[in-house]
Amino acid sequence: MAFFQPNSTSTASKHFVDPENQPWVEKYRPKTIDDVSAQEHTVAVLRKTLVSTNLPHMLFYGPPGTGKTSTILALARQLFGPDNFRNRVLELNASDERGISIVREKIKSFARQTPRAQAVASDGNTYPCPPYKIIILDEADSMTQDAQGALRRIMETYARITRFCLVCNYVTRIIEPLASRCSKFRFTPLDSTSTSSRLSYIASTENIDVTPEVISTLIETSGGDLRRSITYLQSASRLSSSTNPPVPITPHDIQEIAGVVPTAVINDFARTLGVPIAEDMDVDDLPANGKLKGFNAVQKKVKGIMREGYSASQTLSQLHDTIILHPTLPARQKAQCALAFAEADKALCDGADEELWVLEVGLRIHKAVTTS
Template sequence: MSFFQVQAPKKAVKHAYDPALQPWVEKYRPKTIEDVSSQEHTVAVLRRTLTSTNLPHMLFYGPPGTGKTSTILALARQLFGPDNFRSRVLELNASDERGISIVRDKVKNFARQTPRTQAVSSDGQTYPCPPYKIIILDEADSMTQDAQAALRRIMETYARITRFCLVCNYVTRIIDPLASRCSKFRFKPLDPSSTSSRLHHIASAENVHVSEEVISTLIKTSHGDLRRSITYLQSASHLGGSTKPPTPITPSDIQEIAGVVPDSVIKDFAATLGVDAVGDDMEIDSPSKKVTGFDSIRRKVKEIVREGYSGTQVLMQLHDFVIEHPTLSAHKKAQSALVFAEADKALCDGADEELWILEVGLRVHKAVS
């Protein structure tokens, strides 16, 4: 073949998909609504829709990582099956596509199409496949007011062939005319037992050894967000597996990955402010409690800032330590809480972290002394 001879175009090579590279959040996403954890009421209601196939417009709301998106995707797969899922379900993330143009173009065009059904499913199973489509608007609380207003008419006009599912964290950001057209489902933060059983299941499937202390730390740092705890577990497993032999996962590894300030740092800072740990350590009203002042508090704040800890995270954990302290009086806790509230507002507005950590430290010290 000469140098100038035209070669036949090569066929595109499909890249092999490696399941080991898949995020565990997606790998262990519930396949059916029965797999959804700790949302018994919602699952019970949706289970009945599978038998009647009479699905209303729905509004799922609740904290992040509680299974809202996973639930509606699992329900859609059980309704339509793998073959009809792509043509019957439109999933949009409203935080990316939240303008009125998306509602008028993409949403309206999909909503007006008459659904078509593939007679035989490729997996040999029978699915209800009701005569309507589902449009999932994730992060719907990020949609503009105009976009939400435009959505009202579309929901009414095409209700016969299209159902909407709005997924959001803050239901108060959904306008009332839109919320009144939907059946509301509240998703609760996962209880520790449900989160623990799910994490144990994933760790067992991935051959990752985790202790009860590690599971407890995952639950504590994720605050009921199962998605976050699974992500922390996967990151910790990669961190431990990167060495030979693999090192066991410790609670401090989880705290480091989660960006949480170590408990020892918070307790030491609190002791500098005059709030000592209780139990095995010195009690707050002990006469031997060390005397603190402006210079010692300023030095401790500079140490914390030099370590690179987030000011917001430091104040949040210090807040929990002070408010949950068993021996502080209610009056002292109330005074401290006002200080933390002012600091949170200031940091949200872009104030200097070091100055506000110092401000909180000095005023908490004054409140508890």
């Protein structure tokens, strides 16, 4: 939880962090809403609120790492400026402070305070500084039902001097009376172009030499989560610079840091199961070789994967993508494989043995793919 107290010299020095020691996700967090990547519709609407300064209660929802918290923080800084930000904005993480007592104590006491008069900005810029405060409730979908119910009345009572911004991943977990009081903004996973552009900018600023293959691997392993991909890039940079001389960052390094199974391992496993792999399409005898592989070959490959310490669920997830997105496998075979993946997912969630279920899925895929 981040509880912003009124500004002071001691508080400012206490929270000062050398940019060199900052996590890159904080260092490169958008300073203005125009810096927010990919969310054009939301940015366009919020840009108009900067002109009118008439901000409604808002509900930001969407997958992690898509810029929800960054957007409202950037908007608040543009509204209030650096001097008034600390006494006009309260940021709470509802996943930590989610009970009704927090709503009745911290939120209500902050909401009822009348905002101070606008002060002259120390940086020489002019800010709108409207006559209200903003309360940001991050991870609001973790709040209890009672807490959400209590929040409903506070939002109505103090709407003149306090505006709320609820930030969540799952909008269905916000009670309807609360959601209906807010303007909803949906944040979508970042497209590859936006993510690539931002990662390339960070790499250039930090003087890191990254190849397009590394950027592509970062995007693939993060699944549209920009925060995660920036974290992976920083970890890879630290790993690269730890040697003398520094070694270049490779896609394999990114996969190791991300905890995913290397593509070569998944492709090798798929070959053992008889699944044609793109780079092998020119090999005439691959289908025949695939059909020659039986139980012993599959079992040996599964044992090898488990011995390397790879997660069963991660292995099956990547194998699922390889098969379901395969350009030549018939739909019937994909459906049979999907059923095996679904049963394995349920079993692993219930605590079943990982190696046995990877073997089970492997054998069922082998049977579906190699049986004409």
